[in-house]
Amino acid sequence: MSNTAFISELFSSVQGEGLFAGRRQIFIRLMECNLDCQYCDTDFAMSAVGKCETAPGSGVSRDVNQPVSLPVVTSLVKEWLTRLPGAHHSISITGGEPLVSLATLAGWLPELGRLLPVHLETNGTLSQALRQVKPLLHHISMDIKLPSTSGIDRSLWEEHALFLREAYGISLAVKIVVSGRTTPEEIGQVTGLIRGVDGAIPLFIQPLSLTDGSVGIGAVTLLELQALAASRLSDVRVIPQMHRMLGAL
Ligand code: SF4
Numbered sequence: 001m002s003n004t005a006f007i008s009e010l011f012s013s014v015q016g017e018g019l020f021a022g023r024r025q026i027f028i029r030l031m032e033c034n035l036d037c038q039y040c041d042t043d044f045a046m047s048a049v050g051k052c053e054t055a056p057g058s059g060v061s062r063d064v065n066q067p068v069s070l071p072v073v074t075s076l077v078k079e080w081l082t083r084l085p086g087a088h089h090s091i092s093i094t095g096g097e098p099l100v101s102l103a104t105l106a107g108w109l110p111e112l113g114r115l116l117p118v119h120l121e122t123n124g125t126l127s128q129a130l131r132q133v134k135p136l137l138h139h140i141s142m143d144i145k146l147p148s149t150s151g152i153d154r155s156l157w158e159e160h161a162l163f164l165r166e167a168y169g170i171s172l173a174v175k176i177v178v179s180g181r182t183t184p185e186e187i188g189q190v191t192g193l194i195r196g197v198d199g200a201i202p203l204f205i206q207p208l209s210l211t212d213g214s215v216g217i218g219a220v221t222l223l224e225l226q227a228l229a230a231s232r233l234s235d236v237r238v239i240p241q242m243h244r245m246l247g248a249l
Pocket of ligand 1: 037
């Protein structure tokens with residue numbers, strides 16, 4: 001277990017993806033990731049300082065020295081919860097890939113979970129790490145990385161299958177990022193994985209966000225992919241990244 005972590009950001013915002021889209025959360029963004037997606041917008045450069053919002057939702061940050069300790073994080077979270085009672089739904093642990101920082105999660109989640117429910121945003125590949133912290137989580141949002149959009153040149157299907165089986169049993173949703181290059185075969189793989197565990201697990205189809213603010217898939221193609229997925233799963237939803245539209249973090 002570790003009492004400290006290298007964080008890139010700590011801030012308050014509206015969740016823009018998945019099951020909690022529209023909910024306000026406190027985001028703790030950890031550094032490091034085990035993948036290298038071509039659409040990634042995370043800066044993995046290890047920095048001597050992390051960024052913490054000075055006031056929740058202000059968009060103005062101050063530097064904090066790395067590594068950041070749990071008491072620093074919890075005192076900030078407690079201050080925000082007092083300042084804005086009822087405003088926050090949960091704490092989102094995101095990255096990077098949070099499960100890379102397993103020792104930190106084991107050290108931090110018990111205390112964070114006493115403040116608010118803990119929501120893990122993960123790339124859905126590190127099933128053994130998940131097993132060790134699953135009892136400390138309240139919700140998991142896992143990605144299934146499609147070759148057509150992630151650009152990752154090795155197959156992740158087996159890792160995702162193991163992760164999905166490990167994650168099942170608590171509140172769980174799956175997200176895929178699609179573009180005009182996404183194929184029906186990929187949707188077939190995804191729906192097959194989910195049906196192999198539970199066809200009622202929600203699947204969120206997220207159009208690829210482009211740097212100019214548009215999305216990388218036409219509406220007709222998007223709806224074709226949705227219809228295919230919905231013919232095999234009971235809860236399929238299409239949601240673009242909402243926080244980008246709001247200009248929020
Ligand atoms: S898994 Fe997420 S954080 Fe890691 S490279 Fe892919 S998009 Fe970036």
